[in-house]
Amino acid sequence: MKKFLKNFLIFCIPFALLLVALELYVLYYPSTFNKKAHYLHDNKENIELVVLGSSHNQNAINPQWIHLNTANLANASQDIQLDAALFFKYVPQLKKLKLVIFELDYFTLEEKNDTTNFRLPWYKRFFNIEPYPISILHRISLYSSQPSFFNKLLIDAVNPKKTKYQLNKFGFITNDFPGVMEDLKYDSTALAVTATERLNNKHIDTSVYNLNFNKTKLNAMLSYCVANNIKILILSSPMYSTYIKNEVKLKKEWNKIYIDSLIKANPAFNYYNYESDSRFTVRDFKNDDHLNSNGAKKYTLIIDSLVKTIVKN
Amino acid sequence: MLFNSLSFAIFLPIVFLLYWFATGKNLKAQNILLMVASYFFYACWDYRFMFLLMFSTLLDYFTGLQMEAAADKKRKKFWFWLSVIINLGFLGVFKYYNFFIESFADGLSMLGIQAHFPTINVILPVGISFYTFHGLSYVIDIYNDKIKAEKNFVDYALFVSFFPLLVAGPIERATHLLPQIKKQRSFDYSKGIDGLRQILWGLFKKIVIADSCAQFANIIFNDSANQSGAMLVLGALFFTFQIYCDFSGYSDIALGTARLFGVELLRNFAFPYFSRDIAEFWRRWHISLSSWFRDYLYIPLGGSKGGTWMKVRNTFIIFLVSGFWHGANWTFIAWGLLNAIYIMPSILLSTNRNNLDIVAQGKILPTAKELIQMFLTFSATVLAWIFFRAESLTHAFQYVGDLFKGLFDKAAYSTAWQYFRSDIGWVLPVLLLFFMITEWMGRENKYAIEKWGFRFSRPVRWAFYYSIVLIIFYFAGLGNEQEFIYFQF
Numbered sequence: 001m002k003k004f005l006k007n008f009l010i011f012c013i014p015f016a017l018l019l020v021a022l023e024l025y026v027l028y029y030p031s032t033f034n035k036k037a038h039y040l041h042d043n044k045e046n047i048e049l050v051v052l053g054s055s056h057n058q059n060a061i062n063p064q065w066i067h068l069n070t071a072n073l074a075n076a077s078q079d080i081q082l083d084a085a086l087f088f089k090y091v092p093q094l095k096k097l098k099l100v101i102f103e104l105d106y107f108t109l110e111e112k113n114d115t116t117n118f119r120l121p122w123y124k125r126f127f128n129i130e131p132y133p134i135s136i137l138h139r140i141s142l143y144s145s146q147p148s149f150f151n152k153l154l155i156d157a158v159n160p161k162k163t164k165y166q167l168n169k170f171g172f173i174t175n176d177f178p179g180v181m182e183d184l185k186y187d188s189t190a191l192a193v194t195a196t197e198r199l200n201n202k203h204i205d206t207s208v209y210n211l212n213f214n215k216t217k218l219n220a221m222l223s224y225c226v227a228n229n230i231k232i233l234i235l236s237s238p239m240y241s242t243y244i245k246n247e248v249k250l251k252k253e254w255n256k257i258y259i260d261s262l263i264k265a266n267p268a269f270n271y272y273n274y275e276s277d278s279r280f281t282v283r284d285f286k287n288d289d290h291l292n293s294n295g296a297k298k299y300t301l302i303i304d305s306l307v308k309t310i311v312k313n
Numbered sequence: 314m315l316f317n318s319l320s321f322a323i324f325l326p327i328v329f330l331l332y333w334f335a336t337g338k339n340l341k342a343q344n345i346l347l348m349v350a351s352y353f354f355y356a357c358w359d360y361r362f363m364f365l366l367m368f369s370t371l372l373d374y375f376t377g378l379q380m381e382a383a384a385d386k387k388r389k390k391f392w393f394w395l396s397v398i399i400n401l402g403f404l405g406v407f408k409y410y411n412f413f414i415e416s417f418a419d420g421l422s423m424l425g426i427q428a429h430f431p432t433i434n435v436i437l438p439v440g441i442s443f444y445t446f447h448g449l450s451y452v453i454d455i456y457n458d459k460i461k462a463e464k465n466f467v468d469y470a471l472f473v474s475f476f477p478l479l480v481a482g483p484i485e486r487a488t489h490l491l492p493q494i495k496k497q498r499s500f501d502y503s504k505g506i507d508g509l510r511q512i513l514w515g516l517f518k519k520i521v522i523a524d525s526c527a528q529f530a531n532i533i534f535n536d537s538a539n540q541s542g543a544m545l546v547l548g549a550l551f552f553t554f555q556i557y558c559d560f561s562g563y564s565d566i567a568l569g570t571a572r573l574f575g576v577e578l579l580r581n582f583a584f585p586y587f588s589r590d591i592a593e594f595w596r597r598w599h600i601s602l603s604s605w606f607r608d609y610l611y612i613p614l615g616g617s618k619g620g621t622w623m624k625v626r627n628t629f630i631i632f633l634v635s636g637f638w639h640g641a642n643w644t645f646i647a648w649g650l651l652n653a654i655y656i657m658p659s660i661l662l663s664t665n666r667n668n669l670d671i672v673a674q675g676k677i678l679p680t681a682k683e684l685i686q687m688f689l690t691f692s693a694t695v696l697a698w699i700f701f702r703a704e705s706l707t708h709a710f711q712y713v714g715d716l717f718k719g720l721f722d723k724a725a726y727s728t729a730w731q732y733f734r735s736d737i738g739w740v741l742p743v744l745l746l747f748f749m750i751t752e753w754m755g756r757e758n759k760y761a762i763e764k765w766g767f768r769f770s771r772p773v774r775w776a777f778y779y780s781i782v783l784i785i786f787y788f789a790g791l792g793n794e795q796e797f798i799y800f801q802f
Contacts, residue, residue: 015782
């Protein structure tokens with residue numbers, strides 16, 4: 001038995017080392033999460049603007065083009081519960097904070113993760129927040145949260161033919177990856193024809209429970225801002241026409257009712273809806289609901305001029 | 314808890330270490346530990362069905378004792394039938410009730426009578442077909458005075474619930490497994506290594522080959538109406554490899570795991586795709602089930618002793634029952650029927666025991682005749698698997714009917730080939746080739762890599778194992794994990 005265990009352990013050593021190496025890679029490779037976390041942690045004393053939201057704001061607002069010291073904490077599939085966890089963990093620590101940008105796109109209020117979202121352990125690891133329960137294994141090993149994702153990342157990293165992510169110091173991805181717009185050569189007809197198949201089931205779920213849950217969380221964040229004299233900017237990001245056509249009317253109505261009531265009750269809130277803004281053309285989009293780097297620059301500059309006005313007042 | 318899951322990778326070493334170190338090698342303690350671990354393993358699927366397993370175990374244990382204590386044949390018969398009826402009753406309710414009710418209603422509707430019968434909405438308890446057959450073989454053997462009833466409840470409960478075989482076999486016999494459970498077991502280094510090697514090969518088959526093939530097979534079968542004949546052939550081939558690697562992979566893991574605890578389980582597969590005729594295929598595919606039906610159904614029905622008609626009738630019966638055992642769907646019955654038809658010529662011509670040896674034994678390559686025989690048998694099997702995999706008989710017939718669609722369309726073959734090597738490039742075709750060569754080279758052993766590299770030095774052997782582990786890791790990371798097909802049975 002001793003010989004068996006000894007040989008087995010010796011056999012396992014390279015795999016143990018490989019797993020450790022993978023874990024270290026996952027922890028230290030320049031991801032949007034660790035870049036954003038590092039920037040935030042290193043600049044707590046100077047952050048003046050915080051951006052929250054999902055991949056829409058993540059891809060749309062490049063802090064590089066904003067005159068205030070900005071931390072864009074928006075991430076893919078980040079719902080309001082995660083927004084709130086980040087907000088209440090960090091906003092009280094940011095002494096120079098002047099403004100918070102909230103994302104309120106058409107789907108935002110009814111979106112809620114479940115515990116299977118593979119990015120949840122990343123929030124724990126990089127921001128030390130845990131609004132959703134995380135398994136012991138995922139606490140120990142970030143790699144285990146989504147091995148397929150990290151395997152692909154690793155393989156792409158060593159594949160010279162693959163485009164590598166380029167991140168600026170704010171954790172914003174500055175280079176464009178091929179998206180459906182580029183794939184279909186920005187042909188609006190082709191995009192319209194293929195939209196139904198592409199956008200099938202995209203952001204169509206309706207849930208009164210999620211709506212109420214998210215409203216409560218969002219209201220709590222807004223109230224905190226009001227109480228602490230932090231300005232609020234609520235934005236609906238630009239979307240391509242195919243995405244807008246796919247929207248569920250009921251959801252849109254609920255969203256509008258909530259925003260109207262919010263603004264009516266608090267006229268000082270700044271709400272701007274860029275969803276159908278005609279300044280954004282097909283060439284500003286990566287896909288139906290995400291801006292590319294050109295679109296992001298255009299959008300961020302518009303937002304920056306707004307920020308200037310809001311902060312001045 | 315799947316064999317190819319992280320939780321099993323944690324569970325197995327814990328049980329292994331406790332088994333050999335914490336029990337002081339006391340047989341009673343080892344058996345209790347294995348029984349508790351097995352129930353825990355089963356409860357991980359759904360704890361509620363643990364009570365069904367307990368009940369089934371208690372029933373067979375109790376009726377076994379009663380049969381042995383029965384003063385007369387009549388009483389013995391009573392206890393025997395009580396056990397058989399309740400066991401099959403559970404199986405009937407959980408697995409077949411809805412099928413019978415719906416088929417009956419469909420039959421009435423064909424006669425113009427509209428009838429609505431209540432159906433039940435239950436999940437099929439995992440492994441119920443397997444542990445029910447364990448229990449049945451036990452009570453039948455006691456009834457036939459082949460074995461004595463087991464007095465020790467823990468030993469009997471372990472025989473039924475031993476976790477490596479609990480959910481998908483091999484279907485063990487009391488005559489084979491119970492003596493091992495009752496015998497003092499000591500750790501054997503070479504058997505331990507052999508167990509790990511078989512687990513490794515099972516994981517390779519399941520995670521690398523079966524789960525990858527499943528991705529393609531599912532896409533093609535789910536959209537078969539819009540596929541060319543070439544693609545449909547490809548889909549059927551993918552499923553052929555999927556089901557073999559899925560089930561034999563599971564069996565390898567089960568056998569290897571059991572060996573780590575000093576237990577030898579029945580062999581379930583013996584390279585069936587290298588069979589030269591259908592009879593040989595059935596001696597090599599799901600051996601524990603085939604032999605179960607042979608011993609407990611075919612032979613009691615008269616076997617091959619009663620003339621040609623009796624042989625034909627009994628062959629059809631066991632193939633139809635075998636098909637039905639797999640699931641409550643006409644597709645499985647059609648699959649069984651098709652196999653019965655396949656085997657009929659060899660039954661009628663008494664050539665069904667022609668190929669009892671291993672193909673091309675002692676040689677590297679088969680003869681041209683053997684190659685043709687293997688190709689024809691394999692092709693017939695591929696065709697039968699279409700019925701097994703299809704959602705319904707209509708789907709199966711549509712699939713088979715479309716197989717020859719665009720038979721001479723070069724573009725269709727080109728698309729199929731592109732598809733075959735897409736996604737992960739050449740990796741899958743190369744791995745399939747490697748797999749088939751390895752299986753062929755190892756066909757004289759219990760499993761393909763049983764004696765691989767024995768003549769090489771340790772670094773070479775380990776390099777081979779490391780490569781296999783790395784490939785498994787890579788494919789496991791792709792997130793294509795599929796449940797074992799036979800868990801649904």
